[in-house]
Amino acid sequence: MTNLEELVQEINRFEAIISEWDESQRCVAVGLKRAIEALHKAALTNLIKSLKQESMSALRHAVSDEVVYAVLLYHELVKPPKPPLAQRIQTALEEVRPGLKSHNGDVELVAIKPPDTVEVRLIGTCSSCPASTLTLSQGVEQAIRNHCPEITKVVAVNNNPTVNNTNSGLISPFSPQITSTWIKVATIEQVPEFGILAVQIAGNSLILHRQGARVICYRNACAHLGYPLEKGKFENGIITCPSHGFQYKLETGECLTAPDVSLQSYPVRIKGYNVFVQM
């Protein structure tokens, strides 16, 4: 029986020797290796085609051999093994996390219920946001389905009250955290009329929109998954999020795609030529 490890070690040994050669010799050796590999890949592709037509069970049996599998994998003629389900779910959640975090929210895995169900918990502001159903269905659920096609149900379970309390937004009016400041963010001319200006102020990303002498300010975060809006298409007073196409009326911040949500606005004051925003 041929040992895969020994065969691979032998190849590595020769590759190490070749890597010490000067460039022109190395190119010849690498060229020869590629040509042989191309020949093998073509032969293996034809072999798989014939086996598929004759007998799938014979093909499966052949692929179950570790040497055959390793060579087919090397030539990308079989799919690499999938990571375990739990790992794929975590990868999916990692994908949506930045968007949720930009809204001070997050998501955590609660349970995997084979064969097809996953329970998650939306936490932070996501848990109480009117858009949480959308966040779940279009963000979290979509990402999980992309990575784990076997999962068909993603269920949001009750929120953890401990987590919620710290994020409920019900802060005492006497809390030292409640302070607001008017900050100069731009001059009137810098904000294009019927256009958008994106600014970074005190760690916040904002968009400014001007209609004549009126300037409106929103947080530069889509109400869907929190991705920035400033690169979105802007037409007839409507901005379209470049990520998944949610549309907003810039005059009011209302969302035309999901009427329950809207852009987060900030009070604006004009003094002379300067635009101030209350943060």
Ligand code: FES
């Ligand atoms: S982040 Fe999804 S539409 Fe904007």
